[in-house]
Amino acid sequence: MAWSGFRGRLVIEEISIRDLGVIGEARLPLGPGFTALTGETGAGKTMVVTALGLLLGARSDSGTVRSGSSMAVVEGHWDVDAAGPVAERVRDAGGEVDATSGGRAHLILGRSVGSDGRSRATVGGRSAPVGVLDELGHHLVVVHGQSEQLRLKSSTAQREALDRFAGAPLAALLGDYQDAYQRWQTDRGELDVLTAERDRRTREAEELRLAMAEIEEAAPQRGEDLALAEQAERLTNLEDLRIAATEAREAVSAQMGDGGDAASLLDAARRSLDRVVAHDATLVPIAEQLTNASFALNEISGLLSSYLGGLDADGGRELEGIHERRAVLTALIRRYGPGLDGVVDYLEAGSTRLLELDSDADRIEQLSLEVEAGLARVHELAAALSDLRGTAARRLESEVSAELRALAMPDARLTIDIESRDLGLTGRDQVSLLLQPHPGAEPRPIAKGASGGELSRVMLAIEVVLAGSDPVPTFVFDEVDAGVGGASATEIGRRLAKLAETAQVIVVTHLAQVAAFSTNHLVVEKGTDGSVTTSNVRLVHADERALEMARLLSGSPDSEHALAHARELLEQAHGAWR
Secondary structure (H helix, E strand, O other), X not given: OOOHXXXXXXXXXXXXXXXXXXXXXXXXXXXXXXXXXXXXXXXXXXXXXXXXXXXXXXXXXXXXEOOOOOEEEEEEEEXXXXXXXHHHHHHHOOOOOEEOOOOEEXXXXXXXXXXXXOEEEEEOOEEEOXXXXXXXXXXXXXXXXXXXXXXXXXXXXXXXXHHHHHOHHHHHHHXXXXXXXXHHHHHHHHHHHHHHOHHHHXXXXXXXXXXXXXXXXXXXXXXXXXXXXXXXHHHHOHHHHHHHHHHHHHHHOOOOOOOOOHHHHHHHXXXXXXXXXXXXXXXXXXXXXXXXXXHXXXXXXXXXXXHHHHHHHHOOOOHHHHHHHHHHHHHHHHHHOOHHHHHHHHHHHHHHHHHHHHOHHHHHHHHHHHHHHHHHHHHHHHHHHHHHHXXXXXXXXXXXXXXXXXXXXXXXXXXXXXXXXXXXXXXXXXXXXXXXXXXXXXXXXXXXXXXXXXXXXXXXXXXXXXXXXXXXXXXXXXXXXXXXXXXXXXXXXXXXXXXXXXXEEEEEOOOHXXXXXXXXXXXXXXXXXXXXXXXXXXXXXXXXXHHHHHHHHHOOOOOHHHHHHHHHHHHHHHHHHO
């Protein structure tokens, strides 16, 4: 049997168990394909499913710890895509996956349960919350046999499975619908906001017009407040400035010329040197510096005179006018600031905002038309989705019901109920998978319409039909053959083998007709030392496998008739794989 369908899939390679229930220590070599798990009643087959459940984040129970032991330990080895979501989630949790080859990686998950009830999880070699195992479990394994573990439990999951079964036409239509729905939602949201805020926005526009008129009337300029502050400071201290500048000018160059000013003294010093400079050349540069200093003092004297003249001119401006202007600017800053630059920015931004507010009426009218047209388009596409789902539902009902007839449930029928609800991102359909166990019975949700064994067969029928469109990495079936035998059991085995072409399948079974189709046969064996019952797991091949099949058929591996029948079953199943 070729497993080309497993390329890029997630596969459990091995599970090891220690001190769980009656299992002392066991190693389960799994791998791709169909693994059958058989053994005597009470040998601990269910503990294997329990062990897998612990690895997938199931709630722990100290009662499962083997008597006399302090802790039960389970470890699982997976082959995963090194760049896939499982490996990425493991790394997010701080764990590691070991790269192998071809883009694959080796992942180890672990779980321990103490006799005191404490539980510990490890993900990729690192301790992690049990919730991480539960999260990873949704990507790794689906267990059938208990309703609380039922895949496709929610209406959303059932609708998604039906959509995948419907194929590419529905997927394309759903994409168009979601685009139209999201556009309609966006437009409707904007329209609701504009309509609800129309009065507030009208008030905002009126207040903005008043504010802009006030600012425009004042006509503030950037930096004007700073310039006015400097002018006010100057005018407030005008007399002190005039006295100080006058005294400085008199000290540099006295207007009355009594000879005590700096310019007169420098001039006297320069004349003294001029009389003797011809006798010593070293005095020449000194005399030149005195001349330059005299020029500089004359320039300073001129600047001070100009400054005093300017003070006389500024004195004509009323300080009261500056204070009034500053008061106007301060009021504007308090209302529309911060700062005078903020006031100017408010005026500039206000023009744009006012255009936006004034255009609301036109925008509301335009959006109303777009929302109406968008809703009509959404309803049109939703109706088309409902039609496609209805067609796919009838086909899925027929195919699953045909599978159920072959699985010893001849009167059972799958019914898919599609009810209209409010429009949503996936349309207006609420999908429910219902089981009608026999004619005249009221169809009920699949988790409530069948017993444990029947439920497993119902889910097997559904999974076989969905296998091509809704791939799952690993299936575990418990009690799938409860209450059946003969030809029906053979059909169960045949369908499990078909499912194993694209997924890893692990089945706990007590029927040889089912186990015969497996490509990997594990036997849970029970032993005792007189006081404690201990189980282990053994991989069987060839004659050993035939003996186990004979035991399943007759209760004893020594029956020649049963052994011949076992070999016949194996040969028939082997021929079916090829």
